[in-house]
Amino acid sequence: MTYAAVRAHTNIALIKYWGKRDEEFFLPMNSSLSLTLEKLYTDTFVQFDEELTEDLFILNGKKQSEKETGKITRFLDLFRAQAGVSYRARVASINHVPTAAGLASSASAFAALAGAANIASGLNVDLRTLSTYARQGSGSATRSIYGGFVEWNKGTSSEDSFAIPIDEADWDIGMVIIAVNRSEKKVSSREGMKQTVETSPYYPAWVATAEDDLSVIKDAIKERNFEKMGEMAEHSAMKMHASMLAAKPPILYFEPASITAIQAVQKLREQGISCYVTMDAGPNVKVLCRLSQAGLIKEKLKDFFKEEQLLITGPGKGIRELTEDELQKNNWSFI
Structure with a gap:
């Protein structure tokens, strides 16, 4: 055995x-x-x-x-x-x-x-x-x-x-995860993808622009340009969700607390804290940030979320x- x-x-x-x-x-x-x-x-x-x-x-x-x-x-x-x-x-x-x-x-x-x-x-x-x-x-x-x-x-x-x-x-990269809702989502990623591909009029534009987005973010990483990287990551996430919203019927993973999190991050940027939002197929929000500023960002997010909803993480390793x-x-x- x-x-x-x-x-x-x-x-x-x-x-x-x-x-x-x-x-x-x-x-x-x-x-x-x-x-x-x-x-x-x-x-x-x-x-x-x-x-x-x-x-x-x-x-x-x-x-x-x-x-x-x-x-x-x-x-x-x-x-x-x-x-x-x-x-x-x-x-x-x-x-x-x-x-x-x-x-x-x-x-x-x-x-x-x-x-x-x-x-x-x-x-x-x-x-x-x-x-x-x-x-x-x-x-x-x-x-x-x-x-x-x-x-x-x-x-x-x-x-x-x-x-x-x-x-x-390994250049001061971190993320604050906002667990808006840990429950199983109603529409699985596989179902959501299939429905978006088949019915969203915005989907062809998503595919047509994705390779350019990838090229931009790879350049940003090579240059260690955090702001450029963050802007592109946020843009990619919002563009993906826009294609889902245009599906028939619409696919909406956002919850009210998701919007609260996005607006809170936008406010932090206005205050000079460099951080950006990304979201996958679910309501939870991830905040891409400098790891050295993750603690500060978490503290500010406590105005809107409970301690147990916030998790700071750095980059992970490969399988072992x-x-x-x-x-x-x-x-x-x-x-």
Whole structure:
């Protein structure tokens, strides 16, 4: 019986990925760029066992339904097919990210699962190839293979649609996450993407301008021009949500508190504090800022939000295998 456990951090896209051109292989309409986050992550254990007759999936200590386990089975089949492994697997994940709340939990979840399956199956592909596997579980998971700023090249096929690390983000980069609502969202990202692609008259403009946005933000990162980077990240997020609002019927992830957060950040900029908003498919707001100013920004946001709704994080690292001590701390009883 072989097993492995891997930690992967979630990422927040600064140049957004929204919409697939291939539903089967999760190939995106446009390339994207993200920041991996230190404080939000998933630990996943995978053990292949010849005595098992079906895959077992435990999330946060609870055995998952046949439907949820089926998603894991289909994903693990990618590794079984390549590695020549037929054994079923035990999979246990501890998600340190609220699931399906617009905080990119699927990115860290499938990146961690890919990393653990890669080792446990004996496949041991390189990280670039591994990112193409992670992508087939969740598009944004391809970027969580790496730390810092990461680009996901849309590619032309499943083989060349992969992630590339472009900068370690070790130049005073941080984020304040405003957890407006941790509940599961009513419209999933997959459903929202499909509806936007098929019905929004604004969507073609989103795709047409995304590559230019990516070029601008990559230049800003290379120049370490924080303001230029922040402006482009905020622009990309608002443009993505505008395309959703124009879908039929409209897709609205914003809640009243989301607007409050956006306006609070705008006010902070007027006061000379350099910070910018980004949002994924959910109501939660992320504030891109200088890590050295994150504490100040958090204090000012307490005028509108509770302490437990605010989280400061710096850049996260790429995937890594957990140590035996870390495995024991997770208290997975069947290890």
